[in-house]
Amino acid sequence: MYIDTHTHMISRTTDDYEAMAAAGVVACIEPAFWLGQPRTNVGSYIDYLSTIVGWERFRAGQFGLRHYCTIGLNSKEANDEELAEAVMEILPRFALKEGVVAIGEIGYDEQTALEDRYFRQQLDLAKQLEMPVMIHTPHRDKKRGTTRSMDVVEEHGLDPSWVVVDHNNEETVREVLDRGFWAGFSIYPGTKMGNERMMEIVRRYGPERIIVDSACDWGVSDPLAVPKTAELMRRGGISEEAIRTVTYGNALAAYGRGGQMKEADWLDPPPIDQRTLYMGNSVLRGGQEPRIRPARRRDGDLHIE
Amino acid sequence: MPRPIDLMTSWLRAQLAPDAWSWLATQRERLEGGSASGREFNLAVSLVPRRLGKADLVLDGAALAEADRARPGWDPRGWSVDQAGRLVLLLAGGGTGRVFAERLRQLLVTADIAETIAFHRGLPLYPDPELVEPRAREGVRSAMQPVFEAVAHRNPYPAEYFVEDAWNQMVVKALFIGSTLAPIQGLDRRANQALARMLCDYARERRAAGRPVSPELWRCVGPHANDAALEDLAVALDSADPAERDAAAAALATCDRPRARALLERTMAR
Numbered sequence: 001m002y003i004d005t006h007t008h009m010i011s012r013t014t015d016d017y018e019a020m021a022a023a024g025v026v027a028c029i030e031p032a033f034w035l036g037q038p039r040t041n042v043g044s045y046i047d048y049l050s051t052i053v054g055w056e057r058f059r060a061g062q063f064g065l066r067h068y069c070t071i072g073l074n075s076k077e078a079n080d081e082e083l084a085e086a087v088m089e090i091l092p093r094f095a096l097k098e099g100v101v102a103i104g105e106i107g108y109d110e111q112t113a114l115e116d117r118y119f120r121q122q123l124d125l126a127k128q129l130e131m132p133v134m135i136h137t138p139h140r141d142k143k144r145g146t147t148r149s150m151d152v153v154e155e156h157g158l159d160p161s162w163v164v165v166d167h168n169n170e171e172t173v174r175e176v177l178d179r180g181f182w183a184g185f186s187i188y189p190g191t192k193m194g195n196e197r198m199m200e201i202v203r204r205y206g207p208e209r210i211i212v213d214s215a216c217d218w219g220v221s222d223p224l225a226v227p228k229t230a231e232l233m234r235r236g237g238i239s240e241e242a243i244r245t246v247t248y249g250n251a252l253a254a255y256g257r258g259g260q261m262k263e264a265d266w267l268d269p270p271p272i273d274q275r276t277l278y279m280g281n282s283v284l285r286g287g288q289e290p291r292i293r294p295a296r297r298r299d300g301d302l303h304i305e
Numbered sequence: 306m307p308r309p310i311d312l313m314t315s316w317l318r319a320q321l322a323p324d325a326w327s328w329l330a331t332q333r334e335r336l337e338g339g340s341a342s343g344r345e346f347n348l349a350v351s352l353v354p355r356r357l358g359k360a361d362l363v364l365d366g367a368a369l370a371e372a373d374r375a376r377p378g379w380d381p382r383g384w385s386v387d388q389a390g391r392l393v394l395l396l397a398g399g400g401t402g403r404v405f406a407e408r409l410r411q412l413l414v415t416a417d418i419a420e421t422i423a424f425h426r427g428l429p430l431y432p433d434p435e436l437v438e439p440r441a442r443e444g445v446r447s448a449m450q451p452v453f454e455a456v457a458h459r460n461p462y463p464a465e466y467f468v469e470d471a472w473n474q475m476v477v478k479a480l481f482i483g484s485t486l487a488p489i490q491g492l493d494r495r496a497n498q499a500l501a502r503m504l505c506d507y508a509r510e511r512r513a514a515g516r517p518v519s520p521e522l523w524r525c526v527g528p529h530a531n532d533a534a535l536e537d538l539a540v541a542l543d544s545a546d547p548a549e550r551d552a553a554a555a556a557l558a559t560c561d562r563p564r565a566r567a568l569l570e571r572t573m574a575r
């Protein structure tokens with residue numbers, strides 16, 4: 001069983017859902033982010049957030065995956081002040097929806113003054129609503145941006161054990177772990193982490209507070225990154241217990257803190273009725289039989305460079 | 306006669322733990338007092354499942370009879386405590402007339418699936434129900450079957466407020482998405498000629514594709530069957546599926562045209 005804590009499933013196909021379910025992914029978390037291009041008004045933000053708390057959650061359920069999300073104003077769009085102000089107004093209306101496990105992904109992109117302002121406001125919101133936080137660390141000037149993110153979290157009085165710092169690499173991991181935060185690693189071809197390197201990090205630092213995710217989105221990315229990395233670690237001699245910790249246990253401990261994600265959600269789901277919305281069949285339109293056939297496994301090559 | 310909000314409140318008081326109950330009672334009072342801001346109203350409605358849990362609402366026959374007396378057709382079977390709790394707060398703080406309709410629209414814009422279902426199940430309980438008809442229409446347009454069924458099933462609202470075209474779309478969609486017709490209230494009363502034609506077209510389309518037809522379909526065809534529909538029923542009467550044969554016979558029994566009686570007699574003779 002795996003949990004993928006960073007997936008932008010609104011960009012993925014039903015083939016992906018089938019493949020993930022077949023590979024043992026039982027739950028995924030969809031962080032609110034940008035769409036690859038900027039939104040121009042708060043209305044499209046409302047529709048997006050509504051899609052990830054509603055339709056996407058429902059869609060995932062058709063394939064046997066539990067879908068959760070995080071709610072937040074991302075750092076890129078924080079730079080559009082008029083939009084950002086309007087989004088901050090409506091965020092509290094989404095933060096307490098069913099299956100919202102954290103405020104996120106928030107943090108810095110270019111580390112501008114506006115990014116800083118809305119990052120801080122959202123940390124206060126998380127504190128007020130007693131919710132975990134998912135931090136997106138910047139691609140450029142990453143090490144300094146990561147340190148700064150953690151400084152600001154501490155300044156706002158949040159407990160590091162309620163905060164996941166995501167998109168780590170070899171340069172940032174030690175400080176994140178030393179300061180008591182959860183350390184997420186996105187196995188994303190080309191830009192973030194490769195999974196051979198991931199295995200080395202688990203060897204070196206052990207499994208404690210490390211979370212492996214895919215960050216799969218609309219770019220060239222892999223929704224099977226978590227199961228593939230687990231299999232690679234297995235073949236590389238990492239213990240079963242350590243693998244389970246970094247691909248399942250830590251994810252549940254970190255994002256389960258707010259009470260919105262429980263193991264019983266997938267191990268002991270309530271019987272199907274109008275309220276449970278899980279494994280129904282309306283995506284499978286108009287009389288099509290629910291498909292349980294095994295998905296095409298794509299594990300010929302476990303390596304993601 | 307107790308109002309629906311008072312009935313739901315008393316059911317919840319009987320079932321909730323004391324701290325959950327007192328949270329709900331306090332929120333209801335605050336919202337009825339009119340002092341809560343829009344933000345506080347939204348937060349209270351969002352917090353309901355966290356405070357009350359999501360257990361089934363336990364209702365005996367007497368409670369169901371009370372519900373039907375308070376609001377004819379209101380059928381809260383299968384409801385949960387969070388759904389009832391949300392509707393108590395919505396009715397307490399939602400106002401009336403256009404104010405209520407706008408508040409409901411706003412709530413649905415940012416609703417999660419559980420809220421969407423609860424608000425649609427509440428349709429028959431709202432003040433000035435004709436003003437929320439666009440919300441009901443949105444509900445039956447949903448691609449999420451549980452949301453569709455929250456409006457279509459065990460709910461008196463569509464039969465009372467949908468114009469014929471909307472009603473017909475809802476009934477045909479129920480079949481199309483693999484849902485059922487039996488829980489739709491007013492199904493026989495609202496049967497009409499246009500619907501009978503749409504259902505016969507649908508049945509022919511299914512047969513041409515080699516797909517089965519839900520036997521429930523014929524119930525809405527019988528009373529309004531024209532010549533073509535009677536021939537469709539004749540085919541159904543010869544179906545290999547005994548459920549479809551029975552459904553076709555039952556439908557023909559509701560049709561007073563001579564051809565219908567002849568078909569029925571032919572079947573009896575076999």
Ligand SMILES: [Zn+2]
Nearest residue numbers: 031033105215
């Ligand atoms: Zn992301």
